[in-house]
Amino acid sequence: MEEKLLFPSEEWVIEYCKRLKESPDYNKAGKGWKDPILFKMIDIENLKEKPEFDSFILYLKDGICENCEVVKDTSKSAPFKLTATYGNWKKIIDGKINPTQAMLTGQMKVEGNMALLLRYASAAIAMVKVAQSIPTKYLE
Amino acid sequence: MTLFTFPRKIYFQRDIIESLPEIISESKKLFIVTDNNIIKIHGERIKKSLENKEFRIYSDVNPEPSIESIEKAFAENFSYEPDTIIAIGGGSVMDFAKSMAIKFSYPEKDLREVNPFEPLKINVKLLAIPTTSGTGSDVSFGIVLTDGNRKIALGNYNLVPDISILDSSLTPNAKEIIRATGVDAFVHAFEALCANTSTILTDALAEKSIETIYHNLKKAMENDEEAKDLIHLSATMAGLAFSNSGTALAHAMGHSFGATFHIVHGTSVGLFLPYVIDFNSQDQKTNEKYRRIEKILGMENLIKGIKKFYEEIGQPYYVKDLGISRDLYYSKINETTEKAIMDSELAFNPVIAGEEDIKKIFIMAYGD
Numbered sequence: 001m002e003e004k005l006l007f008p009s010e011e012w013v014i015e016y017c018k019r020l021k022e023s024p025d026y027n028k029a030g031k032g033w034k035d036p037i038l039f040k041m042i043d044i045e046n047l048k049e050k051p052e053f054d055s056f057i058l059y060l061k062d063g064i065c066e067n068c069e070v071v072k073d074t075s076k077s078a079p080f081k082l083t084a085t086y087g088n089w090k091k092i093i094d095g096k097i098n099p100t101q102a103m104l105t106g107q108m109k110v111e112g113n114m115a116l117l118l119r120y121a122s123a124a125i126a127m128v129k130v131a132q133s134i135p136t137k138y139l140e
Numbered sequence: 141m142t143l144f145t146f147p148r149k150i151y152f153q154r155d156i157i158e159s160l161p162e163i164i165s166e167s168k169k170l171f172i173v174t175d176n177n178i179i180k181i182h183g184e185r186i187k188k189s190l191e192n193k194e195f196r197i198y199s200d201v202n203p204e205p206s207i208e209s210i211e212k213a214f215a216e217n218f219s220y221e222p223d224t225i226i227a228i229g230g231g232s233v234m235d236f237a238k239s240m241a242i243k244f245s246y247p248e249k250d251l252r253e254v255n256p257f258e259p260l261k262i263n264v265k266l267l268a269i270p271t272t273s274g275t276g277s278d279v280s281f282g283i284v285l286t287d288g289n290r291k292i293a294l295g296n297y298n299l300v301p302d303i304s305i306l307d308s309s310l311t312p313n314a315k316e317i318i319r320a321t322g323v324d325a326f327v328h329a330f331e332a333l334c335a336n337t338s339t340i341l342t343d344a345l346a347e348k349s350i351e352t353i354y355h356n357l358k359k360a361m362e363n364d365e366e367a368k369d370l371i372h373l374s375a376t377m378a379g380l381a382f383s384n385s386g387t388a389l390a391h392a393m394g395h396s397f398g399a400t401f402h403i404v405h406g407t408s409v410g411l412f413l414p415y416v417i418d419f420n421s422q423d424q425k426t427n428e429k430y431r432r433i434e435k436i437l438g439m440e441n442l443i444k445g446i447k448k449f450y451e452e453i454g455q456p457y458y459v460k461d462l463g464i465s466r467d468l469y470y471s472k473i474n475e476t477t478e479k480a481i482m483d484s485e486l487a488f489n490p491v492i493a494g495e496e497d498i499k500k501i502f503i504m505a506y507g508d
Binding site: 025029097100101103115 | 255496
């Protein structure tokens with residue numbers, strides 16, 4: 001049985017990037033996307049266990065995750081930013097909310113070129129499917 | 141979907157247009173968006189029902205409205221400041237009216253930036269009176285506009301009309317229009333059923349809509365009144381379903397194909413439905429839903445059943461049936477594929493469709 005990786009952790013982010021690169025669905029749906037995305041967790045001060053970081057960046061290009069980075073410098077940014085509470089990120093990764101639903105209902109806030117983001121909503125679905133494939137454990 | 145957005149009221153009755161003053165009793169200043177054809181056929185009836193109200197009519201709406209035409213209309217009318225916009229017409233009129241509602245609320249807004257993630261505060265009441273039985277725009281959050289040679293699908297939940305008035309006495313008698321708009325509604329219902337944001341609420345609306353359209357579209361094309369009433373309501377049910385679920389691959393491909401070859405929307409999306417059903421059947425949940433529809437419609441095979449239905453009503457099953465030459469079609473196949481892959485509707489498809497998948501379907505649909 002695969003060991004579960006903690007979300008968020010550097011190991012989880014690296015594994016996510018690797019699996020995105022290898023995902024035929026993401027390779028298809030992400031073709032044409034050229035910008036990094038910053039993923040941010042808010043409300044982490046309410047968690048019993050504090051994560052080492054609250055953000056990470058995926059460097060995505062044409063359906064491939066070229067690189068990833070955990071963000072400890074709060075001034076770091078990216079053209080696209082997705083923000084949600086830790087609880088909502090957990091729901092998205094667990095498939096309890098569809099990411100499009102999460103964006104539409106404000107459970108995940110989005111910053112960036114909205115028209116472009118909407119065009120790549122199927123890539124978001126593919127990214128979530130990949131995240132779901134990672135054996136994951138969560139903070140309390 | 142965790143958010144369901146419906147109009148505040150839906151009226152459904154033949155000839156209810158004559159009771160419009162009672163329905164809009166609180167409105168003082170009306171901006172009527174319609175087209176010249178509607179004015180020609182129903183103009184007197186509409187004006188008579190509004191004789192004690194202050195109103196202005198804008199009737200220069202053309203099919204597949206462009207962003208440019210909306211900006212021009214707003215520039216000509218921005219000082220009017222209505223409290224209510226009434227859209228009387230088909231999908232293009234509805235989209236135009238919703239766009240005008242945005243402009244009256246946000247004069248500087250670029251319509252291309254409208255998206256469902258950023259709420260809009262629409263400060264005019266929006267009433268929709270559909271005169272075709274197809275688009276579902278009277279109850280949906282979406283708009284489809286033309287930008288150059290591209291169709292763009294936009295939307296915002298605050299654009300769902302406050303009131304929808306369903307009066308099938310306003311719908312056309314021409315069987316070609318009834319067919320195209322009825323097929324549009326049929327596809328809406330299928331896509332809403334299978335969208336990855338579907339729920340039992342939207343499934344219930346979609347299933348009943350599919351069943352009713354299947355059994356009544358041919359009779360509606362022969363101008364049977366009861367059938368037309370049912371198709372009119374079913375189109376709105378399909379609109380409620382897709383607006384709270386989604387449209388998907390058949391629409392992404394239909395938009396692209398329709399914009400490239402100038403084919404009417406309903407005919408375009410209908411053409412791709414059977415191929416999309418075949419593609420989406422690889423998803424187990426979707427496949428189960430298709431099998432359920434087979435039972436409801438009394439079909440042994442859904443795709444064959446839809447082909448037979450299309451033959452009965454005169455809807456093309458192959459692109460070649462539209463008289464588009466093979467050479468022309470294939471010369472544009474990269475263009476249509478690229479447009480389809482950029483369509484945001486793809487996000488709702490139950491199976492992720494890439495460039496190769498879409499191109500394959502375009503090739504199959506020609507009918508070689």
